[in-house]
Amino acid sequence: MNIRQPFVLVPRQRQSRIALIAVPLVTISLTVIAAFFLFAGLGADPGIVLYTFFIEPLSSAYNLGEVLIKASPLILIAQGLAISFRAKVWNIGAEGQLIIGAICASLIPIYWSHSDSMLMLPGMILIGAAAGMVWAGIAALLRTRFNASEVIVTLMLTEIARQLLYFLVTGPLRDPMGYNFPQSVLFPSAALYPTFGGVGVRANLSIFITLAVTIICWVFVSKSFASFKLLVGGTTPAAARYAGFLPKQAVWISLLIGGAVAGLAGVGEIAGPIGKLQRIISPGYGFAAIIVAFLGGLNPIGIVFAGMLMAVVYVGGDNSLVTANIPASASVVFQGLLLVFYLATAVFARYEIRRAPPPLIPA
Amino acid sequence: MTSNPAVQVGEAPRNGAPLLSLSGITKRYPAVVANENIDLDVSAGEIHAVLGENGAGKSTLMKIIFGVAQPDAGTIYWQGHPVRIDSPAHARELGISMVFQHFSLFEAITVAENISLTVPGTLKELSRRIRETGQEFGLKVEPAALVCNLSVGQRQRVEIIRCLLQEPKLLILDEPTSVLPPPNVEQLFETLRRLVAKGMSILYISHKLEEIRSLCHSATILRQGRVSGHVIPAETSSHALASLMIGRDLPKTAHPPARQDGAVRLRVANLSSHDPDPHIVNIDDLSLEVRSGEILGIAGVSGNGQHMLSKMLSGEEVLAPSEKHRIELMGTAVAHENAGRRRNLGLSFVPEERLGRGAVPPFSLADNSLLTGHRMGMTGRGMVRNQPRDAFTDQCIADMNVVCAGSKSNAASLSGGNLQKFIVGREIMMAPKVLVIAQPTWGIDVGAAAMVRQKLVDLRDTGTAILLISEELEELFEISDRIVVMFKGRASPALDARATDAETIGRMMIGDIAAPLFSEAAQ
Numbered sequence: 001m002n003i004r005q006p007f008v009l010v011p012r013q014r015q016s017r018i019a020l021i022a023v024p025l026v027t028i029s030l031t032v033i034a035a036f037f038l039f040a041g042l043g044a045d046p047g048i049v050l051y052t053f054f055i056e057p058l059s060s061a062y063n064l065g066e067v068l069i070k071a072s073p074l075i076l077i078a079q080g081l082a083i084s085f086r087a088k089v090w091n092i093g094a095e096g097q098l099i100i101g102a103i104c105a106s107l108i109p110i111y112w113s114h115s116d117s118m119l120m121l122p123g124m125i126l127i128g129a130a131a132g133m134v135w136a137g138i139a140a141l142l143r144t145r146f147n148a149s150e151v152i153v154t155l156m157l158t159e160i161a162r163q164l165l166y167f168l169v170t171g172p173l174r175d176p177m178g179y180n181f182p183q184s185v186l187f188p189s190a191a192l193y194p195t196f197g198g199v200g201v202r203a204n205l206s207i208f209i210t211l212a213v214t215i216i217c218w219v220f221v222s223k224s225f226a227s228f229k230l231l232v233g234g235t236t237p238a239a240a241r242y243a244g245f246l247p248k249q250a251v252w253i254s255l256l257i258g259g260a261v262a263g264l265a266g267v268g269e270i271a272g273p274i275g276k277l278q279r280i281i282s283p284g285y286g287f288a289a290i291i292v293a294f295l296g297g298l299n300p301i302g303i304v305f306a307g308m309l310m311a312v313v314y315v316g317g318d319n320s321l322v323t324a325n326i327p328a329s330a331s332v333v334f335q336g337l338l339l340v341f342y343l344a345t346a347v348f349a350r351y352e353i354r355r356a357p358p359p360l361i362p363a
Numbered sequence: 364m365t366s367n368p369a370v371q372v373g374e375a376p377r378n379g380a381p382l383l384s385l386s387g388i389t390k391r392y393p394a395v396v397a398n399e400n401i402d403l404d405v406s407a408g409e410i411h412a413v414l415g416e417n418g419a420g421k422s423t424l425m426k427i428i429f430g431v432a433q434p435d436a437g438t439i440y441w442q443g444h445p446v447r448i449d450s451p452a453h454a455r456e457l458g459i460s461m462v463f464q465h466f467s468l469f470e471a472i473t474v475a476e477n478i479s480l481t482v483p484g485t486l487k488e489l490s491r492r493i494r495e496t497g498q499e500f501g502l503k504v505e506p507a508a509l510v511c512n513l514s515v516g517q518r519q520r521v522e523i524i525r526c527l528l529q530e531p532k533l534l535i536l537d538e539p540t541s542v543l544p545p546p547n548v549e550q551l552f553e554t555l556r557r558l559v560a561k562g563m564s565i566l567y568i569s570h571k572l573e574e575i576r577s578l579c580h581s582a583t584i585l586r587q588g589r590v591s592g593h594v595i596p597a598e599t600s601s602h603a604l605a606s607l608m609i610g611r612d613l614p615k616t617a618h619p620p621a622r623q624d625g626a627v628r629l630r631v632a633n634l635s636s637h638d639p640d641p642h643i644v645n646i647d648d649l650s651l652e653v654r655s656g657e658i659l660g661i662a663g664v665s666g667n668g669q670h671m672l673s674k675m676l677s678g679e680e681v682l683a684p685s686e687k688h689r690i691e692l693m694g695t696a697v698a699h700e701n702a703g704r705r706r707n708l709g710l711s712f713v714p715e716e717r718l719g720r721g722a723v724p725p726f727s728l729a730d731n732s733l734l735t736g737h738r739m740g741m742t743g744r745g746m747v748r749n750q751p752r753d754a755f756t757d758q759c760i761a762d763m764n765v766v767c768a769g770s771k772s773n774a775a776s777l778s779g780g781n782l783q784k785f786i787v788g789r790e791i792m793m794a795p796k797v798l799v800i801a802q803p804t805w806g807i808d809v810g811a812a813a814m815v816r817q818k819l820v821d822l823r824d825t826g827t828a829i830l831l832i833s834e835e836l837e838e839l840f841e842i843s844d845r846i847v848v849m850f851k852g853r854a855s856p857a858l859d860a861r862a863t864d865a866e867t868i869g870r871m872m873i874g875d876i877a878a879p880l881f882s883e884a885a886q
Contacts, residue, residue, distance in 0.1 A: 224746055228733060232723055235725060238716070238719055239721070239722065239723045242679060242721060243734045246701065
């Protein structure tokens with residue numbers, strides 16, 4: 001009749017400040033421990049693997065440049081997604097918005113492939129951001145008009161974007177002189193972000209876009225009334241309705257911001273290390289950014305650190321392929337471990353375990 | 364146990380050790396000492412009152428007796444033996460049952476099915492026992508009825524029967540009359556008297572002096588977590604009880620007659636709602652007017668459409684533009700506008716749910732000021748201006764005596780009563796042209812309730828039109844100028860509050876007054 005449970009999860013009365021730091025630290029520690037045993041089980045020397053994963057990426061200018069190149073889109077997208085997630089609007093399709101942003105922005109350098117106009121790169125940036133917004137806007141429209149889940153719509157739009165990209169690079173946008181390789185013409189240098197950091201280092205000025213967006217997001221999140229409204233709508237919809245904050249507006253703002261930054265990240269890829277349109281322009285930044293956003297506690301500063309960490313894992317994963325003799329999917333496994341441990345740890349930041357019988361009492 | 368239906372107040376049998384005895388019970392929470400050194404004896408066959416304001420420590424004490432919380436110090440004696448009650452299940456094994464203020468019944472299933480969730484036995488057998496118990500103690504209820512179709516009074520009977528089927532020795536009732544319309548209160552008392560005549564003991568928690576004086580054999584009075592007296596209520600005046608409970612006499616609100624000539628600020632014309640949810644009581648062709656400088660009270664048993672009415676007035680529910688004239692604020696049709704637009708016109712609103720509707724639980728009080736107070740210069744160029752926001756919050760905390768750790772404390776960390784004071788204060792400080800306020804004094808102590816009522820009267824005198832939705836008749840009579848009764852989603856014509864009486868309103872609340880009154884739409 002009475003089922004006595006030895007332990008129950010009770011929501012914490014106050015959010016502990018320590019949790020803000022402790023959650024990512026515990027998450028990372030658990031991930032490293034799990035990875036240690038995983039790689040040991042695979043027959044690799046875990047010491048070497050962990051060295052290549054975490055130390056080597058920070059050990060040379062080239063590797064640091066690679067980390068920055070990868071951290072930049074992750075942080076950029078995660079900043080936008082965090083705003084959306086705080087409002088409990090689940091944009092899962094940043095990857096698709098990134099691809100569409102890249103496709104549309106690439107039309108300029110493909111059409112004017114011999115131009116050296118100073119307007120080329122700014123034009124690409126604007127068009128890329130706008131295209132990402134439009135792609136995310138489709139989800140906003142369907143959600144606000146027909147109450148279609150933005151989770152499903154953004155995810156499916158990602159697949160559509162990917163197929164559209166495959167079609168374009170194998171057809172209309174293919175380089176006619178490119179021996180039938182599925183890629184566009186090489187962009188002129190006016191269409192590329194200038195690099196810095198020395199010869200051979202691929203880090204480029206797109207990280208300043210990320211930096212600017214981070215600062216804007218920080219001001220937006222901590223000071224603006226619009227962000228306050230989004231947060232109220234996300235945490236307590238009934239209170240938002242009570243105050244007259246419009247839920248549809250929240251959906252639109254959230255998705256448009258996410259789409260814009262994802263589009264910018266797409267431009268950063270094609271106008272950065274890739275320099276053309278091709279079948280693969282992102283190793284899943286749009287999805288990894290979801291992890292980054294949560295790992296960073298949906299906080300603009302936290303996201304910077306989380307993005308750096310994730311980029312180190314990417315670069316380390318690539319390196320360890322060579323040095324530690326482990327499978328290519330190692331970095332994906334690593335990301336998966338990070339997410340799972342984050343979710344598990346975050347539960348304890350929000351709830352505490354009590355040894356108590358479930359009372360039938362209204363608090 | 365002998366059956367003696369003629370047991371009189373003050374004649375409770377006393378034999379040997381009391382059934383329940385608390386000695387030196389102390390319970391501390393991080394911020395407050397909820398109970399300090401509480402002694403209390405309940406004898407077999409008596410109704411023992413625990414009297415105190417909200418926040419005096421009654422709920423904590425009951426949680427300790429019912430095994431939900433553990434005391435930090437002190438001993439509980441049950442039938443003379445020291446016990447440690449470590450769970451509600453254990454309490455029930457000992458013979459302690461409790462009826463909570465907020466019922467825990469599933470609406471979509473029948474009475475018998477609800478009871479079968481906690482009481483063993485087949486449905487058929489339970490149904491028979493429900494009928495028998497109901498007959499014996501005057502708790503008539505149909506076992507096969509769906510709970511969602513029951514009135515509040517009937518639901519309470521189900522809760523009591525559920526306890527009785529477990530054959531308790533001690534029944535705890537937490538503010539049982541707070542939800543009942545006046546005519547049902549006497550029925551409840553009759554049942555309780557029959558129960559103690561059978562030898563059961565009852566612990567009766569309340570803050571209502573008169574009912575304790577007419578019902579209970581003995582009383583323990585709590586003030587600020589301590590026992591301020593043990594008395595025989597029938598031999599103690601209300602005056603003396605009040606002094607023990609709040610340290611002074613009951614405050615009285617000054618309530619001079621309203622001006623009659625104010626302009627109509629809120630007009631509702633033939634308003635109906637059409638929510639398909641069967642658990643929601645819809646509004647049916649409701650009309651009313653509130654003028655500048657008056658308080659219009661809405662009386663009614665909870666669940667007669669007040670909830671929907673408040674949502675439609677606030678703008679949380681909107682109508683199609685073609686019906687926009689159903690609600691007018693200051694002559695502007697607004698029935699199709701959202702809450703924000705209506706607030707821009709000068710509407711303020713205090714909902715009955717504080718946490719999660721009137722306030723955002725994890726936000727600071729300062730941010731909760733911003734929620735609706737942003738119109739008071741708290742934003743500029745899209746950014747939040749901290750200084751005016753914090754000043755407004757501090758002012759509100761001071762004006763309303765909100766007990767908290769300052770404007771940075773989380774709304775969720777405040778007691779219900781203090782949060783209520785904060786929300787009422789916030790809405791009043793916006794100097795609204797129209798204020799719609801639901802259950803303004805729920806959960807706040809007697810002194811603070813008087814202060815809130817006085818503030819409402821003062822606000823009225825500045826010309827604000829106030830619509831007061833309340834389940835407490837005393838409150839409605841204390842500050843309303845006119846009263847409308849809601850019953851099954853319909854509204855009676857407005858009655859002059861000074862020319863009618865509680866009995867008339869009470870009968871209208873349970874639909875006991877001739878139907879024509881309800882069909883002649885008000886105004």
